[in-house]
Amino acid sequence: MTETALLPTAPLRARAEIDLAALRANVRALRERAPGAALMAVVKSDAYGHGALRCAREAVAAGASWLGTATPEEALVLRAKGGLPDGVRIMCWLWTPGGPWREAIDADLDVSVSGMWALREVSDAARAAGRPARVQLKADTGLGRNGCQPGDWAELVGAALDAERAGLVRVTGLWSHFACADEPGHPSIAAQLGAFRELVGYAERQGVRPEVRHIANSPATLTLPESHFDLVRTGIALYGISPSPEVGVPADFGLRPVMTLSASLALVKHVPAGHGVSYGHHYTTPGETTLGLVPLGYADGIPRHASGAGPVLVGGKWRTVAGRIAMDQFVVDLGGDEPAVGAEAVLFGPGDRGEPTAEDWAQAAGTIAYEIVTRIGTRVPRVHVNEVASGAGS
Structure with missing residues (x-):
């Protein structure tokens, strides 16, 4: 590779x-x-x-x-x-x-x-x-x-x-x-x-x-x-993204999503019940729990419309964006789990590791998967793997 x-x-x-x-x-x-x-x-x-x-x-x-x-x-x-x-x-x-x-x-x-x-x-x-x-x-x-x-x-x-x-x-x-x-x-x-x-x-x-x-x-x-x-x-x-759910999912056509978007947790902390999370306190913790900070936000192309709904895989479990997505970061409620700081948070990928897909984020944001992958900003490095062709430039 x-x-x-x-x-x-x-x-x-x-x-x-x-x-x-x-x-x-x-x-x-x-x-x-x-x-x-x-x-x-x-x-x-x-x-x-x-x-x-x-x-x-x-x-x-x-x-x-x-x-x-x-x-x-x-x-x-x-x-x-x-x-x-x-x-x-x-x-x-x-x-x-x-x-x-x-x-x-x-x-x-x-x-x-x-x-x-x-x-x-x-x-x-x-x-x-x-x-x-x-x-x-x-x-x-x-x-x-x-x-x-x-x-x-x-x-x-x-x-x-x-x-x-x-x-x-x-x-x-x-x-x-x-x-x-x-x-x-x-x-x-x-x-x-x-x-x-x-x-x-x-x-x-x-x-x-x-x-x-x-x-x-x-x-x-x-x-x-x-x-x-x-x-x-x-x-x-x-x-590797289907043009629409009505046409079929990628696997129906032998296609595989090419992009996997992930981040390293920047913070994991314990909070009490009733703790407000992010701007406007649109989410408050229902009980004592742990929160994970994902260092991606709408400046990176994460749709703010997916606040409170965007899915993320952390520690093998689906989590949901807790509260509003901010410019550079958002929070997930880890439900008491304590993954290490730096643990991987997968926003979307092919789905075969149990992670969400770009279509899942599209549904959460009320848009299409085209927009989800296209809007990922230049602050997020593209890491190209399994390359065989060669040429000038990058």
């Missing part, structure tokens, strides 16, 4: 252990779900909090041939520091006017275009660069977020083909995104698939010859084989 921490001195106040062997196994399991399609590993937002550069390398080592980010800045860092093999494509899709189009072209990124303003800006950058931009046209098939409206699709496709004939762009992809693929049977799924096929068909009849057509996100990759087309974009499932 290999292990690298941002802080080499032990013990750590807290750590987010990232099991890269689990990530590689998840890539292989997802590829088996979509054997006829290439796989994009989405590593936006620092790989959902798991560490983008290392996760990108490991995903590629396991068979991902594309990487995806939201912002161009994320993609540019990957290209510069990722230590990736030749031929790995990187796509980014969240652009605003005046973005780094020229840098993206020079870095050989695939850039998403949803409207005429973006096509004009990327064409100008390509003219200045003296080489065509790799452009993927995004259609809004019903999500109502980014993407070109169907009524404007003909104009965008026609302008893109004009730019392609002028040597300014190469239309490498046609794509869209589901709104409700995490809700099996939702009527919007079939409607969006139909709209996507129609819009892709129109573009191809006009002369677009894309390298890839793609609409499948993690839940669609897992449950909608008819949506796989040429490429599937896997985000949260890559990190």
Whole structure:
């Protein structure tokens, strides 16, 4: 086992252990779900909090041939520091006017275009660069977020083909995104698939010859084989978290959670009955007991909404956050148990040691597991274990 921490001195106040062997196994399991399609590993937002550069390398080592980010800045860092093999494509899709189009072209990124303003800006950058931009046209098939409206699709496709004939762009992809693929049977799924096929068909009849057509996100990759087309974009499932309880738990799809978040107890003390705990005294001890201080708080990404509900494994038993979660710490009622100061408190992990999972914290906070792992802050070192891929940067 290999292990690298941002802080080499032990013990750590807290750590987010990232099991890269689990990530590689998840890539292989997802590829088996979509054997006829290439796989994009989405590593936006620092790989959902798991560490983008290392996760990108490991995903590629396991068979991902594309990487995806939201912002161009994320993609540019990957290209510069990722230590990736030749031929790995990187796509980014969240652009605003005046973005780094020229840098993206020079870095050989695939850039998403949803409207005429973006096509004009990327064409100008390509003219200045003296080489065509790799452009993927995004259609809004019903999500109502980014993407070109169907009524404007003909104009965008026609302008893109004009730019392609002028040597300014190469239309490498046609794509869209589901709104409700995490809700099996939702009527919007079939409607969006139909709209996507129609819009892709129109573009191809006009002369677009894309390298890839793609609409499948993690839940669609897992449950909608008819949506796989040429490429599937896997985000949260890559990190071993189910897109939703309705779709299934990770084990149902052969996935294993990659992140385990733990901390060392900073204090264990005896208190009498009726003792208030944390701000506002929303919790008072029902009897004489022991309290454990966990040195993590909302500044580290622990959701304050989980006050009084967040589960923690200490000494082999589930405990619950007692009172409010503060900026840097929270308390658990140990019920008279006396673990040593420095004992491990596990907030979440795969669950096979009896610890809570990110989904358990999501339920406690009234949110989704995506948010639980993504929000873990930079004060918590990522400790990557079981690494096999190598490359520059960290």
